[in-house]
Amino acid sequence: MKLYSYWRSSSSWRVRWALETKGIEYDYEAVHLVEDGGHQHQDWYREKNPMEQVPLLEFEQDGEVTRIGQSMAIIEYLEDTQPDPSVWPDEPTDRAHARQLAEIVNSGIQPLQNPATFKRVENDKNKWCSHWIRQGLLAYQKLARQFGGHFSVGDRATTADACLIPQMYNARRFDLDMSEFPVLLEIEDRCSELRSFQKAHPSQQPDAQS
């Protein structure tokens, strides 16, 4: 399996976490999202993913190349085909709540604060991004307080946490005051102790820059 990724891409980070959690070996193919206006917009990549985004999973199946784009679709595919260990909670309601939290980040925050979006915004970019991140994380925290144990939902790390951690990393890049999020900071501490989160971290990727 090959993962097209960028070290700092929060959506790629989620998928790296799922691959690590499931113990799936993969080749890392870096796509530089900034250099030369972004390699994701080059013809060779656009052919693979017309959304011109990472991550993208590529593999051969029955002699044909299969590609899957969109982080949540990739994660659900991995869960479908290699269910153990699971990246979601066991019980259906818990699973729904973990997906709800994951979607707060995936559709409620991340698309509004990624560079493709904020480069088109005429407002103050930092203010624009901070607004969406803060609003989303406040809702996330309120729900995690209801759903949570040691992690966002229950006592095992799930895809919700894998969406949360990269979003908190981005929050700091936009100078958000993190003291508003004590519950999330505790979850982040616990995640940082897990090997899956350590291995998925941007700093550990082959294309990481200092």
Added chain:
Amino acid sequence: MKLYSYWRSSSSWRVRWALETKGIEYDYEAVHLVEDGGHQHQDWYREKNPMEQVPLLEFEQDGEVTRIGQSMAIIEYLEDTQPDPSVWPDEPTDRAHARQLAEIVNSGIQPLQNPATFKRVENDKNKWCSHWIRQGLLAYQKLARQFGGHFSVGDRATTADACLIPQMYNARRFDLDMSEFPVLLEIEDRCSELRSFQKAHPSQQPDAQS
């Protein structure tokens, strides 16, 4: 089961489609997203969903009220607990591709063109929204050409189609030139013949306005 919905909300529309497809009876609770600055921002609703968005599914389970927000989380919950008939394709790769298309709309288009977003944009709002919708639908169409049969993925309507149809409805509200999307228009025609899509349409909801 109670669904908090708004007739024109594209995310609510997807969930209505899934409920209809699975033949699940539900109570419709209208949340007016425009009146009085939006009822979704009122305390009584924010208590239920801190993201202040529809849809929201609410039901009693073991004597406790359970709530699930985020359209994709709700749809996956319905699929988890009442799998037949499925709202996704049967084969894992097809299922991944349907989820990829659904996410192009769910996280790649819809969040960027909803009123909560464009009311904060200082640019020309119509141009802003059209840009995201056009870009996303062009990618969707390219992939649907690869994945598709009579519908977005294969010959059965799936959640991908349930994301696409409301997005096309919104595209027209922003005066997008739909002649660029011949494949999507064909899919739309086929969906419009299905009872599930007819029943989920905004015009059929109790809070519909003319």
